[in-house]
Amino acid sequence: MSLQLGWPDYMVIRDENRCIKCEVCAKQCANEVHKLDSDYDKMMADESKCVNCHRCVALCPTRALKIKVNDLEFKPNANWTGSAIKEIYKQASSGGVLLSGMGNTKPYPVYWDKMLINASQVTNPSIDPLREPMETSVLLGRKPEKLEFDKDGKLKTKMPPQVKLDVPVMFSAMSFGSISKNAHEALARAATDLNIMYNTGEGGLAKEFYQYGPNTIVQIASGRFGVHPEYLNAGAMLEIKIGQGAKPGIGGHLPGEKVGEAVSKARMIPRGSDAISPAPHHDIYSIEDLRQLIYSLKEATNYTKPVSVKIAAVHNSPAIASGIARAGADIIAIDGFRGGTGAAPSRVRDNVGIPIELALAAVDQRLREESIRNDVSLVVGGSIRNSADIVKAIALGADACYIASSALIAVGCHMCQNCYTGKCNWGIATQRDDLVKRLNPDIAYERLMNLITAWKHEIEELLGGMGINAIESLRGNRLMLRGIGLNQKELDILGIQHAGE
Amino acid sequence: MELVAKGVYYSDLNEQIKQIAQTPGEIDVKEVLGHRYIGCGLTSHTTLNVFGTLGNDSACYMDGATLQVYGNAQDGIANTMNDGKLIIHGSCGDIIGYAMRGGEMFIEGYAGYRVGIHMKEYYEKIPKIVIGSKAGDFLGEYMAGGRIVVLGLGLKDNEEAAGRYFGTGMHGGAMYIRGPVCEALMGGEIAKKELDADDKEFLTQTVADYASYFDTDTSEIKIDEFSKYQPKSARPYGEMYVGE
Numbered sequence: 001m002s003l004q005l006g007w008p009d010y011m012v013i014r015d016e017n018r019c020i021k022c023e024v025c026a027k028q029c030a031n032e033v034h035k036l037d038s039d040y041d042k043m044m045a046d047e048s049k050c051v052n053c054h055r056c057v058a059l060c061p062t063r064a065l066k067i068k069v070n071d072l073e074f075k076p077n078a079n080w081t082g083s084a085i086k087e088i089y090k091q092a093s094s095g096g097v098l099l100s101g102m103g104n105t106k107p108y109p110v111y112w113d114k115m116l117i118n119a120s121q122v123t124n125p126s127i128d129p130l131r132e133p134m135e136t137s138v139l140l141g142r143k144p145e146k147l148e149f150d151k152d153g154k155l156k157t158k159m160p161p162q163v164k165l166d167v168p169v170m171f172s173a174m175s176f177g178s179i180s181k182n183a184h185e186a187l188a189r190a191a192t193d194l195n196i197m198y199n200t201g202e203g204g205l206a207k208e209f210y211q212y213g214p215n216t217i218v219q220i221a222s223g224r225f226g227v228h229p230e231y232l233n234a235g236a237m238l239e240i241k242i243g244q245g246a247k248p249g250i251g252g253h254l255p256g257e258k259v260g261e262a263v264s265k266a267r268m269i270p271r272g273s274d275a276i277s278p279a280p281h282h283d284i285y286s287i288e289d290l291r292q293l294i295y296s297l298k299e300a301t302n303y304t305k306p307v308s309v310k311i312a313a314v315h316n317s318p319a320i321a322s323g324i325a326r327a328g329a330d331i332i333a334i335d336g337f338r339g340g341t342g343a344a345p346s347r348v349r350d351n352v353g354i355p356i357e358l359a360l361a362a363v364d365q366r367l368r369e370e371s372i373r374n375d376v377s378l379v380v381g382g383s384i385r386n387s388a389d390i391v392k393a394i395a396l397g398a399d400a401c402y403i404a405s406s407a408l409i410a411v412g413c414h415m416c417q418n419c420y421t422g423k424c425n426w427g428i429a430t431q432r433d434d435l436v437k438r439l440n441p442d443i444a445y446e447r448l449m450n451l452i453t454a455w456k457h458e459i460e461e462l463l464g465g466m467g468i469n470a471i472e473s474l475r476g477n478r479l480m481l482r483g484i485g486l487n488q489k490e491l492d493i494l495g496i497q498h499a500g501e
Numbered sequence: 502m503e504l505v506a507k508g509v510y511y512s513d514l515n516e517q518i519k520q521i522a523q524t525p526g527e528i529d530v531k532e533v534l535g536h537r538y539i540g541c542g543l544t545s546h547t548t549l550n551v552f553g554t555l556g557n558d559s560a561c562y563m564d565g566a567t568l569q570v571y572g573n574a575q576d577g578i579a580n581t582m583n584d585g586k587l588i589i590h591g592s593c594g595d596i597i598g599y600a601m602r603g604g605e606m607f608i609e610g611y612a613g614y615r616v617g618i619h620m621k622e623y624y625e626k627i628p629k630i631v632i633g634s635k636a637g638d639f640l641g642e643y644m645a646g647g648r649i650v651v652l653g654l655g656l657k658d659n660e661e662a663a664g665r666y667f668g669t670g671m672h673g674g675a676m677y678i679r680g681p682v683c684e685a686l687m688g689g690e691i692a693k694k695e696l697d698a699d700d701k702e703f704l705t706q707t708v709a710d711y712a713s714y715f716d717t718d719t720s721e722i723k724i725d726e727f728s729k730y731q732p733k734s735a736r737p738y739g740e741m742y743v744g745e
Binding site for chain 1: 618
């Protein structure tokens with residue numbers, strides 16, 4: 001007798017009248033759920049291996065398959081829920097730290113959905129973006145306090161390095177290693193043609209990706225994987241990764257199985273060795289130390305590229321952001337606690353950090369109060385799901401948004417949250433050649449282009465509706481937002497009024 | 502070519518060095534008073550002779566240059582160094598050779614805390630740090646490749662060449678430490694190994710190189726006094742997790 005309930009999380013429902021035993025499901029499932037039983041001449045399923053990624057469902061030519069959440073339930077109990085009990089079973093039998101993929105699954109408030117955007121009526125009429133120019137581009141980087149010109153009208157002030165984005169969206173850090181080469185290629189090509197940026201994560205940069213340099217953010221994390229002078233100079237912007245929203249205070253372990261030939265070359269580590277990047281940079285224990293790393297990167301790139309510092313949204317983000325700005329960063333990237341990841345300890349993912357909406361509002365407010373808001377650009381991520389989230393983020397004070405989960409969903413991610421297994425059936429979070437080739441980089445590229453182009457149109461429509469014709473005029477314009485169903489404290493932190501006020 | 506660092510801001514000094522280093526050659530930098538980032542990113546055709554105190558994060562991302570230091574060096578030397586050679590006629594501060602991937606560094610005296618953290622190796626690149634006297638705590642933490650050698654010269658009675666928690670999280674490379682160390686204070690992920698013939702040859706050569714750079718008497722060193730420390734596993738945390 002097993003002490004542990006071994007009942008699977010999902011049920012595979014196969015319509016026997018529709019199934020033609022073509023075995024597509026068996027061939028497509030890297031988790032090996034489906035099998036043709038030749039004795040019975042019947043497709044069988046081992047549901048215990050199913051992760052509900054929908055690959056078999058999507059590819060079944062006769063639509064014979066459905067995956068459902070298993071309806072077997074424990075005795076109803078609001079405290080000891082089924083998942084709480086099953087997690088204890090798992091840990092009691094393995095002694096392991098619970099691991100999961102992608103973002104926070106818990107029902108915390110999503111403040112984007114509790115804010116409403118304004119529109120113009122009659123006076124200050126709205127602008128029709130179909131016939132009037134709309135400015136959606138933004139420049140990221142430190143802005144000078146004032147501009148000085150000589151008597152011929154030429155600019156005397158030396159401008160700090162800036163990065164221009166045609167749309168205030170960037171693909172945030174996903175390393176080659178955590179995602180496949182084809183996924184990486186699609187992001188790089190789309191970023192280039194959209195004139196936005198993608199981010200190497202801490203996975204180094206494979207030689208064939210150097211061509212996308214002008215649209216590349218090269219990341220530097222505690223493991224310093226693949227970091228060398230050529231890499232630092234390959235991108236248009238550098239980013240020091242201190243933290244990420246999915247696992248604030250925690251580092252990353254890319255398991256040795258994912259470090260094949262190509263990943264090994266990009267990360268400049270031996271094949272098959274674990275790539276361990278602990279949470280702290282062991283050379284950073286203070287703001288002064290952070291400044292030292294920021295300026296070492298500036299020295300290495302001759303002060304030609306802006307340096308970003310990425311942190312997770314945590315309780316005292318405003319004070320941390322103030323320190324980062326004073327340490328000489330050009331950009332601060334803040335990642336909220338709903339942000340995704342390839343692997344995170346579930347307890348950290350679900351319980352550590354704060355929502356990006358609150359962190360953003362608080363950081364922007366603090367930097368303004370200290371008169372250092374123009375010293376840095378603010379980039380926010382951690383579950384930006386659509387163009388309205390972006391418009392709200394900019395109105396709260398962001399310069400641009402980072403997206404990663406949205407981008408992966410665009411190329412086929414079905415949010416099964418098993419990225420850490422390396423068996424992604426959609427060819428995204430895997431290094432297995434047979435799975436990687438399922439993701440056609442041309443199609444993925446096109447889908448990313450479509451997504452961001454559509455969002456750009458929507459941003460223009462929303463801006464025009466407010467009677468605003470430039471992103472610059474929306475930034476920090478919190479009068480354009482109203483809260484709905486928020487208490488006074490939440491409204492105060494967000495710096496907005498309630499709907500109807 | 503000679504530069505005088507005193508009174509020059511570090512970024513201006515480094516700009517001058519980079520300008521001169523565009524053509525191959527040797528540069529003497531005199532009166533260095535803790536100027537930062539000297540030798541940052543420099544490539545193989547440059548030799549820098551630094552007189553004074555080398556500042557924080559010097560030789561960061563260095564990519565082939567030779568840096569001779571006649572004096573002590575501060576913290577973070579050879580941060581993420583890719584290739585090249587450092588010879589320090591003195592002692593060093595903390596976090597020396599962080600994530601160093603190639604090249605070699607010889608330190609005449611002692612080195613501070615956290616030396617060789619995240620040191621790596623990659624194809625033909627096997628970085629090496631040689632410390633004449635002793636190293637502080639956390640030597641070779643999270644080390645993933647390369648070689649660290651601590652010669653233990655000039656120690657007092659009961660003084661050990663490595664501090665506490667050396668090799669914590671180490672998952673590649675090797676450390677050679679001369680003399681006894683308190684193994685109770687050793688990181689949990691490493692084990693002491695017997696020296697083989699290759700190790701002995703490597704150590705003999707390393708000691709000879711050290712002696713030639715510093716004109717120091719190394720006759721007290723016997724190769725058999727070295728112990729080798731290596732990780733028990735290339736995946737120290739492989740069994741730590743269970744899927745949700």
